[in-house]
């Protein structure tokens with residue numbers, strides 16, 4: 001894969017702490033929570049300085065209970081992206097949109113505005129939604145899994161239609177939406193439209209991504225398990241005459257020795273917030289089964305992030321391995337976001353350049 005001359009280097013992103021306790025479903029912490037905006041801004045600027053390519057949030061409306069009330073305090077991701085796009089220059093920023101709570105025309109309008117604020121640096125991650133507690137508190141019933149993705153398909157078709165056809169001419173009719181002479185001005189800066197991602201891995205999600213999305217955000221259960229997923233996503237897209245890029249989310253932690261790094265990981269998992277992790281796992285698997293292979297321990301690190309742990313050299317080699325197995329990008333989860341972003345720029349980036357994984 002890496003030898004394909006046309007393939008871009010690994011796109012490095014941060015799975016940002018716009019939500020509390022983002023790094024782990026654990027009570028172990030090394031510093032105050034980094035969810036506040038000022039911390040996010042500091043991390044975003046450090047990420048840009050370190051040469052990272054994109055920032056990515058989590059969209060949540062309430063927490064998952066337990067001692068940490070995991071992800072219970074969070075910055076909404078459209079407004080969050082707006083602020084970060086305004087203070088950065090180069091780095092790309094995603095928002096994550098829950099289909100059940102946004103009208104597609106409103107999302108298209110907000111997205112076009114964000115893309116203008118960032119001069120073509122914004123992207124959208126579209127998620128179908130799965131938490132009964134979140135949508136229940138709004139009086140919104142979750143659709144059965146298959147229908148969720150049918151509505152997501154309609155949502156993306158509308159976004160694309162509004163962003164790429166003559167304003168005032170787009171029409172759509174489906175069981176979920178009715179758009180008549182849809183009008184969104186300005187249209188986005190990024191042509192034909194900002195990158196559209198989905199973060200599902202079920203059959204329905206795979207088909208949706210192959211037909212309509214640019215990026216698949218996926219959570220394989222192991223580094224070596226990556227190849228099956230990336231191959232499948234890319235092959236399905238090929239069948240529709242399209243290409244998709246795949247990105248995963250590793251939990252990246254490195255210390256001077258492998259033992260120190262593994263010990264730190266063990267401390268995080270050892271302080272698992274059992275109630276929150278069980279709530280998370282139960283909610284996520286309802287109607288989906290996409291995470292059946294995950295244990296509670298696996299969910300503890302970054303809610304199912306792939307452990308990429310060791311010395312700096314080992315971490316660089318594991319990131320290269322992910323790239324070689326078909327991952328085009330990574331959304332990294334860090335224990336200490338600001339400090340680790342600065343360290344990443346100094347200690348891991350040079351190794352990735354030597355390995356020709358990044359330009």
Ligand SMILES: Cc1cc2nc3c(=O)[nH]c(=O)nc-3n(C[C@H](O)[C@H](O)[C@H](O)COP(=O)(O)O)c2cc1C
Pocket residue numbers: 057058059060096126127128129130131199200201202203205217218219248249288289290331
């Ligand atoms: C990288 C990544 C990011 C995700 N972000 C969110 C999110 O912000 N909000 C959310 O409700 N679900 C999020 N999800 C969950 C997915 O949308 C989806 O529900 C889950 O992967 C199960 O997929 P399935 O519906 O295809 O079974 C994310 C998943 C991944 C892998």
